[in-house]
Amino acid sequence: MLGLSRETYDGMLAHAVAGLPQEACGLFAAASEDGEVETFYPMANAAASETLYEFDGAEHLAVEKRAEESGLTVVGVMHSHTRSTAYPSPTDVAQATRFDPLGVWHYVIVSLKHPEPALRSYRIVGGIIEEEQVQVPG
Numbered sequence: 001m002l003g004l005s006r007e008t009y010d011g012m013l014a015h016a017v018a019g020l021p022q023e024a025c026g027l028f029a030a031a032s033e034d035g036e037v038e039t040f041y042p043m044a045n046a047a048a049s050e051t052l053y054e055f056d057g058a059e060h061l062a063v064e065k066r067a068e069e070s071g072l073t074v075v076g077v078m079h080s081h082t083r084s085t086a087y088p089s090p091t092d093v094a095q096a097t098r099f100d101p102l103g104v105w106h107y108v109i110v111s112l113k114h115p116e117p118a119l120r121s122y123r124i125v126g127g128i129i130e131e132e133q134v135q136v137p138g
Helices: 006-018 057-069 090-099
Strands: 025-030 037-043 073-081 106-111 118-125 128-132
Touching: 006 025, 006 037, 006 073, 006 106, 006 118, 025 057, 037 057, 037 073, 057 073, 090 106, 090 118
Parallel strands: 073 106
Antiparallel strands: 025 037, 025 073, 106 118, 118 128
16 A cells, blocks of 8 residues: 555646646655655656656656655655556556566556546566555545
């Protein structure tokens, strides 16, 4: 299960919409790997693409440092799909397998295919995709 505060949830949706027509992306952090997400860090899509996202290496390191200085651990990545459902693409699965082989991170996808954004979260381990419940209070 992934716990998101209302502020974090709304921030992810707003960042996804603001990124149109490109995919939007960012990282999020919690006090522990199993804790509720405390902070969302919106980031630029270095790929500047409507169909994929990429982090700038320097920005990624800066976000990791900011989280660490706040006593938090980066526990996942959020990105949007501008024209498809909120389900990991083959590219998403390949990236998760390459950068998170132990399946520690949460992969949040915000679909903008329909007028109302849809947010879903997954764990991806060894190419296997498992959807997880997203809990947002209120």
